[in-house]
Amino acid sequence: MFNAVRQASRTATLVRAARRPAATASSLRTFPSVRTLVTKRYTQDHEAVVFDDSTGLGTVTLTDYAQSSLGDVVFVELPTVGSVVEQGDQIGAVESVKAASDIYAPVSGTVKEINENLNSQPGLLNKSPEGDGWLCKIEVSKAEEVTELMTEDAYKEHCQS
Amino acid sequence: MPLPPILYHFFRSPLPYARTLALQERIHALQLALRRSQSHQDILLLLEHRPVYTTGRRQIASSPEVLAEEQRLTEIGADFVTTQRGGQITYHGPGQLIGYPLIDLGRTTPTIGIRDYICKMQTVLRRYLSESHGIVSVPSDNTGVFLDAHTKIASIGVQVRHRLTTHGFGLNITPEIYPWFDQIVACGLADVRQTSIAAVSTGKTSENVTVPGEIDGLVGRWGKVFERDMEKLDVAREGELAEMIRVLEQEAQYAGPWSRTPDSASP
Numbered sequence: 001m002f003n004a005v006r007q008a009s010r011t012a013t014l015v016r017a018a019r020r021p022a023a024t025a026s027s028l029r030t031f032p033s034v035r036t037l038v039t040k041r042y043t044q045d046h047e048a049v050v051f052d053d054s055t056g057l058g059t060v061t062l063t064d065y066a067q068s069s070l071g072d073v074v075f076v077e078l079p080t081v082g083s084v085v086e087q088g089d090q091i092g093a094v095e096s097v098k099a100a101s102d103i104y105a106p107v108s109g110t111v112k113e114i115n116e117n118l119n120s121q122p123g124l125l126n127k128s129p130e131g132d133g134w135l136c137k138i139e140v141s142k143a144e145e146v147t148e149l150m151t152e153d154a155y156k157e158h159c160q161s
Numbered sequence: 162m163p164l165p166p167i168l169y170h171f172f173r174s175p176l177p178y179a180r181t182l183a184l185q186e187r188i189h190a191l192q193l194a195l196r197r198s199q200s201h202q203d204i205l206l207l208l209e210h211r212p213v214y215t216t217g218r219r220q221i222a223s224s225p226e227v228l229a230e231e232q233r234l235t236e237i238g239a240d241f242v243t244t245q246r247g248g249q250i251t252y253h254g255p256g257q258l259i260g261y262p263l264i265d266l267g268r269t270t271p272t273i274g275i276r277d278y279i280c281k282m283q284t285v286l287r288r289y290l291s292e293s294h295g296i297v298s299v300p301s302d303n304t305g306v307f308l309d310a311h312t313k314i315a316s317i318g319v320q321v322r323h324r325l326t327t328h329g330f331g332l333n334i335t336p337e338i339y340p341w342f343d344q345i346v347a348c349g350l351a352d353v354r355q356t357s358i359a360a361v362s363t364g365k366t367s368e369n370v371t372v373p374g375e376i377d378g379l380v381g382r383w384g385k386v387f388e389r390d391m392e393k394l395d396v397a398r399e400g401e402l403a404e405m406i407r408v409l410e411q412e413a414q415y416a417g418p419w420s421r422t423p424d425s426a427s428p
Contacts, residue, residue, distance in 0.1 A: 045323070069274025075219050090322070093218060093245075097279045098304035099319040100218045100247040161270065 041106070041149035044158065048130060049106040049138075051146045057137045058107050058146065062094070065159050067129040071096040076118040076125060078136055079111045085138065087145050092135065094125065107145045109138040164268055165202065166392035167384070170406055171376050172208040174413040175255050178215065178242050181208065184409050185327045188263050191401060192325050196265065202402065203264040205383060205391070207376055211419040212254040212341055213240040217247055217318055230345075237344060238420030246328040248304070248318030249349040252342050255419070256335035256357070258372050260379070267324035275321055279304060281386050282330055286315045289382045293375075295363030303350065306332075308361065313353050332379075333357040334372050340422050 036054040043049075046066035049058040067073070075095040085091055085105040092103045114136045117124060124133040140146065150158060188204060195201035214234045220227050222243040230250070231241040239254070253259055262282070266273040273281070286306045290296035298314065301307045306315035315332045335357055342355045359370040384391040396403050396410070 069276060071276035071279075077218065095218060095247045097276055098217075098246075098248040098317050099275045099279055099321060100245060101275055102320075102322045 039146055041146055041151065042155035042158075043104070043106045043149055045104055046159075047103060047106045048155075049146060049149065051107075051140060051143070053143065056139055056143075057112060058109065058140045059134050059137050060091075060106060061130045061134045062103070062125060063155070064129050067126045067133075070094060070099075070101060070126075073122045073125040076122050076135070078114040078118065081111055081114055083111045085109065085111065087142075103135065105138065106149060107138060107140050107142065109141040111136050112139050113137040164389055166390035167203045167205050167262075167264065167387070168392055168394040168402075169205040169207060169380050169383075170394040170396065171373070172206070172410055172413065173373075174410070174416070175209040175211045175419065176409060176413045177416060178210050178213040178240050178253065180409060180412060181206075181210065181261075182242065182244065184405055185261055185263060187405055188402065189322070189325055189327055192263065192265065193323060196325075201265060203268065203389070204262075204394070204402070205380070206259075206261040206263065206406075207379070208259050208261075209255050209257060209372055210253040210259060211240065211416070212238060212252075212423075213242060214250060214252055214345060215241075215246075216243045216250045218245050218320075219249065234344065237423040237425075239341065239423070244318075244320075244328065246318040246320045248316070249347075250345055251316055251318070251331065251347045252338065252345060253331055254338055254341055256333070256337040256372070258332045258334050258375055258379070259329065260332070260383075261329040262326055262383075264326050265324055266321065266326060272324060275319075278321075278326065279317060279319065282317060282319075285379070285382050285386045286330065286332060288386065289375075289379050290314065290358070292382070293364065293378045294358055294361070296358065296361050303348075305348070307353075308356060311353050312356050313347075313350070314356050314358070314361075316348060332375070334370060334375060335359045336367075337421070344423055 039051045041049055042063065046063045048061045048063050051058040073094055073096045077093040079091040085108060087105055087108045089105045090102045091105045093100045094103060115134050127133065192201040216227060220243060234241050266278055283306060287298045290298055298306050298308055304317050305313055307313050315330055317330045318328050320327045333355055336359055339355060359367040362370055380391050396407050
């Protein structure tokens with residue numbers, strides 16, 4: 001269902017009622033014709049954040065470029081659920097080839113969820129860095145921080161420089 | 162535009178670990194601040210430590226296992242410090258040459274990735290061992306330098322924050338480290354034993370191998386592999402960096418003796 005949302009995100013007015021459980025109109029939190037935008041942005045330090053403005057959550061991941069330059073990940077340190085972070089704060093670390101590399105919050109907010117699978121399967125970060133190897137979800141406190149980060153095109157250029 | 166030289170300094174007396182870690186942190190903070198104006202320097206510190214066991218980031222300082230190890234190992238005359246580097250428990254002490262390259266991986270274009278950085282570090286050590294001592298090492302899936310699957314001569318453990326590195330490598334030079342290593346399972350590798358340059362050098366007899374004797378050769382190889390000029394840091398000069406180093410050097414000289422061998426466990 002999430003994928004359907006992403007593909008549909010670029011269209012203008014879209015009925016969101018299909019995403020909600022079939023319920024009475026009064027239980028719908030949003031007006032039927034509201035548009036939900038899912039934005040993906042990148043940082044200089046090779047993190048990515050996928051921001052869904054209907055949930056207010058930004059899913060933080062490393063990029064494919066980051067995982068390939070790290071090597072095989074053996075350990076991932078994640079922030080505590082509930083911690084309040086500022087953009088740029090250290091929120092964890094990734095260990096590979098005996099090197100521990102800090103990861104930073106791409107946006108400010110509260111950590112709502114962490115990917116517990118990374119405890120037992122740190123290799124997910126290499127296999128699917130921008131998918132199953134997601135790091136944590138932050139409830140974004142300043143949505144404008146998201147749009148100020150690099151777009152995919154700008155990030156690709158950054159990687160080549 | 163040519164890159165600035167890497168400034169290196171070799172400490173004459175074995176240094177206490179915690180104070181050296183504090184120095185690394187202060188240099189890191191200084192580099193981070195100066196980088197905004199691109200006036201930060203890359204540094205290579207070379208030294209020995211007083212006997213110490215250190216753990217990496219995966220070991221939690223307050224966990225019962227770590228606390229138990231801390232008690233056991235401090236009782237035999239070593240320090241014990243938990244750190245944020247990669248890698249697991251290891252030993253450092255006199256007879257082992259420590260290198261702390263404190264460099265900005267983002268100085269070159271493209272940025273040096275972590276895997277590349279570790280690979281280059283291993284290359285420096287392997288080439289040095291081969292060219293200066295005729296010691297042949299083998300490639301390994303494990304990080305570090307191995308003479309065969311069960312024999313290790315150098316360890317690596319690094320931390321990277323904002324592309325600035327801290328911690329580094331430990332190269333075994335003389336046999337005085339062995340009884341200390343025997344007290345632990347170093348780096349989590351149970352079937353691996355340590356060796357030293359003195360034990361396996363084909364160029365020099367064991368008595369003639371000393372830590373200070375290895376410095377120039379290693380520094381030269383670092384410069385070649387990383388394609389940088391290496392410049393001896395002038396500790397008498399002005400500036401925060403030189404002062405921090407002078408202070409630690411002096412402290413170490415006045416610190417007094419350390420345990421030469423592990424103290425026997427009480428009966």
